Amino acid sequence: MLIDAETIDVYIQETNQSLLDIEKDLLTLENMGDNIDISLAKRIYRAMHIIKNGAALLSVPKIKELSQKIENVLGLICAGKLVPNPEVINILLQGIDRLSQLTNQIDTRDDMDIDEQSVLLTGLTSAVLPDEEKRTVTEVRKIPIPDSQHSFHIAEFNLIQGLDQGNNIYILIYDLIRDVQKKNNTPLNFVRFIQQHGEIIDSLIDIQTVGTLEEYRKAPNMPYFVLLASSLSQDQLIKALNLTMQQVHQVNTTIADLLQPKTELHHSEKQPLGTFSQRQKSLPKRNKGVFNSLWCELYFALDHFNSASSEDLALFKARIQSVLDGIGSYLNQENKILASKILWKINRKTRDHAYQSNIQINVDFQCGSIMMDKRILHRLINPLTVIIIKMIQTEISTQIIFKMIENATTIDICLSFADSTPLKQEILLEIPQSEEKQIQALDGKIIQSFDTHKGLSIKITIPRNPLIIPGYCVEIDNQYYLIPQFNVIDVITSIDQNMWRAYGAEFFYKAAWIPVASLSGLSSGRLYSQDKPAVVICNVGTRCFGLPVDSPEPFKLNGVCHPLSRHLEANILIAGNCLLDDGNIVFVLDMGFLSSQLQPIADS
Amino acid sequence: MEVNVSTQKAEKDGKVDLATFYVSGALCGMDILKIQEINKNMEITSVPNSPDYVVGVLNMRGRIVTIIDVCQKLGLPKSDITSTRRNIIVNSQNEYIGLLVDKVAEVVPAEWRKVTPPPSNVRGVQGKYFEGVYKKENALIAILDIEEVLKDESVT
Numbered sequence: 001m002l003i004d005a006e007t008i009d010v011y012i013q014e015t016n017q018s019l020l021d022i023e024k025d026l027l028t029l030e031n032m033g034d035n036i037d038i039s040l041a042k043r044i045y046r047a048m049h050i051i052k053n054g055a056a057l058l059s060v061p062k063i064k065e066l067s068q069k070i071e072n073v074l075g076l077i078c079a080g081k082l083v084p085n086p087e088v089i090n091i092l093l094q095g096i097d098r099l100s101q102l103t104n105q106i107d108t109r110d111d112m113d114i115d116e117q118s119v120l121l122t123g124l125t126s127a128v129l130p131d132e133e134k135r136t137v138t139e140v141r142k143i144p145i146p147d148s149q150h151s152f153h154i155a156e157f158n159l160i161q162g163l164d165q166g167n168n169i170y171i172l173i174y175d176l177i178r179d180v181q182k183k184n185n186t187p188l189n190f191v192r193f194i195q196q197h198g199e200i201i202d203s204l205i206d207i208q209t210v211g212t213l214e215e216y217r218k219a220p221n222m223p224y225f226v227l228l229a230s231s232l233s234q235d236q237l238i239k240a241l242n243l244t245m246q247q248v249h250q251v252n253t254t255i256a257d258l259l260q261p262k263t264e265l266h267h268s269e270k271q272p273l274g275t276f277s278q279r280q281k282s283l284p285k286r287n288k289g290v291f292n293s294l295w296c297e298l299y300f301a302l303d304h305f306n307s308a309s310s311e312d313l314a315l316f317k318a319r320i321q322s323v324l325d326g327i328g329s330y331l332n333q334e335n336k337i338l339a340s341k342i343l344w345k346i347n348r349k350t351r352d353h354a355y356q357s358n359i360q361i362n363v364d365f366q367c368g369s370i371m372m373d374k375r376i377l378h379r380l381i382n383p384l385t386v387i388i389i390k391m392i393q394t395e396i397s398t399q400i401i402f403k404m405i406e407n408a409t410t411i412d413i414c415l416s417f418a419d420s421t422p423l424k425q426e427i428l429l430e431i432p433q434s435e436e437k438q439i440q441a442l443d444g445k446i447i448q449s450f451d452t453h454k455g456l457s458i459k460i461t462i463p464r465n466p467l468i469i470p471g472y473c474v475e476i477d478n479q480y481y482l483i484p485q486f487n488v489i490d491v492i493t494s495i496d497q498n499m500w501r502a503y504g505a506e507f508f509y510k511a512a513w514i515p516v517a518s519l520s521g522l523s524s525g526r527l528y529s530q531d532k533p534a535v536v537i538c539n540v541g542t543r544c545f546g547l548p549v550d551s552p553e554p555f556k557l558n559g560v561c562h563p564l565s566r567h568l569e570a571n572i573l574i575a576g577n578c579l580l581d582d583g584n585i586v587f588v589l590d591m592g593f594l595s596s597q598l599q600p601i602a603d604s
Numbered sequence: 605m606e607v608n609v610s611t612q613k614a615e616k617d618g619k620v621d622l623a624t625f626y627v628s629g630a631l632c633g634m635d636i637l638k639i640q641e642i643n644k645n646m647e648i649t650s651v652p653n654s655p656d657y658v659v660g661v662l663n664m665r666g667r668i669v670t671i672i673d674v675c676q677k678l679g680l681p682k683s684d685i686t687s688t689r690r691n692i693i694v695n696s697q698n699e700y701i702g703l704l705v706d707k708v709a710e711v712v713p714a715e716w717r718k719v720t721p722p723p724s725n726v727r728g729v730q731g732k733y734f735e736g737v738y739k740k741e742n743a744l745i746a747i748l749d750i751e752e753v754l755k756d757e758s759v760t
Contacts, residue, residue, distance in 0.1 A: 436665075436666075439666070440666025441666075479650070565668075565699060566697070567658050567670050568658065568661075568670060571653050572653065577661065579668070585661055587651070
C-alpha cells in the first residue's frame with residue numbers, strides 16, 4: 001500500500017459508512033419490487049463506484065475487484081435490465097458483507113477470499129446478458145498505457161458499460177505527489193473530482209516508477225493512471241481537469257470494435273433473471289427424461305407382475321421398489337439446496353431490524369456445504385430470525401455465530417455469541433410460543449443451554465430427511481386434514497344447489513356428475529353434506545370424486561409428517577399427522593380409502 | 605429373557621413410589637418413575653374412525669401424543685367430565701402416550717413385597733390389566749400394568 005495511514009483511515013471510515021447506507025438503500029430498493037426508483041439505484045451505484053476507485057487508489061485489489069463486480073450488477077439495475085428481487089439483493093448483500101470485512105481488515109490480513117461472492121455476482125451479471133454477449137463478462141481487453149510498461153486489463157463488459165456513460169475513453173496520467181499532495185488535496189477527494197467529468201473504469205499506480213527511496217527523495221513522483229469514459233472531447237477534458245496534452249490520451253485502436261454501433265446489450269424484460277428462471281424452467285425438462293425411464297421400468301415390472309412365477313415375483317417386487325425409491329430420491333434431490341443459499345435471508349431480516357432499532361447485528365454464518373430441503377429452509381427463516389433478535393436483546397453481544405452441524409439423522413443449528421464474555425448470571429431466552437410452534441411444526445426442537453464460560457447457546461434440531469407431504473390443508477367438521485397435492489385436481493368454491501343431487505352423494509363437475517366422498521358421515525353421522533362452502537375435486541387412480549370441505553379457501557401446506565401412534569395405525573382413514581405453524585394437528589387423509597368408499601353414480 | 609425376569613424381580617423386591625389417581629371412582633396407581641409428565645392440557649383433537657378408547661391426539665410441545673381414556677380401556681363406566689381430569693404421559697415402547705384419568709391423587713410409598721397378586725376381576729375390570737393390589741391404611745390401590753393397558757388390541 002502506497003498511501004499514508006491517514007488516507008487509509010479516512011477510506012475505511014468513509015467506506016464503512018457508505019456500505020451501511022448502501023445496505024439500507026438496497027433493502028428499500030427490494031421493497032419497491034418492479035417499480036424501481038432509478039435515482040435511488042443510481043445513488044447506490046455511485047457510492048459503490050467511489051469505493052471501487054478508492055480501493056484502486058489505495059492498491060487493495062480484492063476490494064477493487066469485488067466492488068467492481070457489485071458495481072456491474074448495480075449498473076444493470078440502474079439500466080432497468082435486472083429487477084432487484086430478493087434473490088438479487090441477497091447476492092449483493094453477501095458481496096457487501098464481504099466488502100465490509102475486507103475494509104475493516106484492510107491492513108491486517110490479506111487471506112480473506114472473495115471467490116464465492118465473485119462467482120455469484122459474475123453469474124448474476126452474465127445471467128442477464130444474451131448468450132452471444134456472456135463472454136464479455138470474463139473476456140479481458142488489454143489497453144496499454146502510453147510511455148509506460150503497464151497496461152489496463154479490463155473486462156469487455158466494463159468497457160461497454162463505460163462507453164454507455166460516455167462516448168470516449170481516455171487514459172489520464174497523473175502524479176500523485178505533484179497533482180495531489182503538493183496541492184494539499186486528499187486522494188479520495190481527488191478521485192471524486194475526476195468522477196465529476198466522467199466514469200472511472202479503472203485506475204492504477206505505477207509502483208515500479210516510484211523506485212528506490214533515494215530516487216524518490218531526489219525526484220518524488222508517484223504516477224497514477226486513470227482509464228476514464230467521458231462524453232467530453234479531449235480538449236474539453238484537458239480544460240475541465242486542468243491537465244496538459246501529455247496527460248490525456250484518447251484510446252481508440254484497442255477498442256475500435258467496441259466503438260462500432262452496437263447491438264442492444266439487453267434481454268427480454270419478460271426474463272429479467274436470466275439463468276435463474278431459465279434454470280428453473282429447464283428442471284422439469286431435465287427430470288422428465290429421468291421420470292420417463294423410471295416409468296418405463298415400472299410399467300415393465302407391473303406388466304409382468306401378474307404373470308410372474310413365484311420365483312420371479314420377488315424379483316419384480318424388488319424392481320418396483322427400486323423404481324419407487326428412484327422416484328423418491330429424485331423428488332428429494334429436486335428440493336435439496338445448499339442451506340446457506342436460503343438461510344442468508346436471516347441476515348437480511350436481522351439487518352432490517354437493526355436499522356429500525358438503530359443497533360448493530362452481525363451474524364457469522366457457518367453453514368458449510370450442508371444441503372437441506374428448501375421447503376424446510378424457507379419455514380426456518382422467521383423463527384430463527386426472531387431467536388437471533390431475542391439473543392441480541394439480551395445485550396450480551398451483537399455478534400452471533402450461526403453454526404450448522406450435520407448428524408446422521410438430524411441437522412443442528414447452533415446459535416451462540418461470538419465473544420464469550422464469562423457470565424455469572426444464568427440467562428435463558430423467552431422464545432415466543434408462535435416461533436417455537438413453527439419449529440415444532442417441522443418436527444424440530446429448541447434446546448437452550450447455559451455455561452458460565454461459553455454463555456448462552458441455543459440448539460435447534462431439525463430432522464435431516466423429514467417426510468414432507470405437499471398438499472392442501474382443509475377443515476372438515478372442525479378438524480384439519482391434508483389432502484396430498486397429487487390427488488387434488490381442482491377446488492370449487494363457487495357452489496349452488498343445482499350442483500348437488502342424490503342428497504349430496506353426487507356433484508356436478510365439468511359437465512359430468514361425480515361421486516362425493518363422505519368424510520362428514522364418518523364423524524358426524526350425517527351421510528352427505530350439501531352445505532359446505534367448497535368442494536375439492538380429487539383424483540385417485542382413474543377415479544374422480546368430490547370432497548366437500550368447510551374451508552372456503554384451502555391453503556397449500558408442505559406437511560412434515562409424523563408417524564401414527566400404534567393405537568391409530570389400524571385407522572384406514574388417515575395415513576399420518578402433521579402440525580400447523582399455529583400448533584393445530586392436521587391428519588393426512590388416506591385418499592385410497594376414501595375412493596374405495598364411493599357409491600356408484602346413478603344414471604342421469 | 606431370564607435376565608429381564610430376574611431384573612424385574614429384583615426391582616419388584618424393593619420399594620416403589622406409586623403415583624395414584626382415580627379412574628371412574630377406582631383408585632389406581634403406577635410406578636412414578638414410568639411417568640414422563642402430568643398435564644391438564646385438554647386441547648385434544650379427536651381422531652375420526654379411531655377406537656372408542658382413543659380420546660384423540662394432543663400437541664405436547666411439538667410431539668403428537670395419543671391420549672387413551674383409561675376408563676374406556678378398562679371397560680369401566682364413563683365418568684363425568686370435570687376440571688380435575690389430567691393426562692398422565694408415559695413412555696411406552698419408545699412412544700409417548702397419555703392416559704386420561706379423572707383425578708390425580710397422592711404419591712404413596714409402597715413395598716413390592718406387600719403387593720398382592722391381582723384377583724381375576726378388580727371392580728369389574730379384568731385382572732390382566734393390573735400388576736397387583738396394594739393395601740393402604742383405608743384403601744386399596746390397584747397397580748396398573750401399563751404395557752397391558754396400552755396394548756393395542758385391534759392389532760392382535
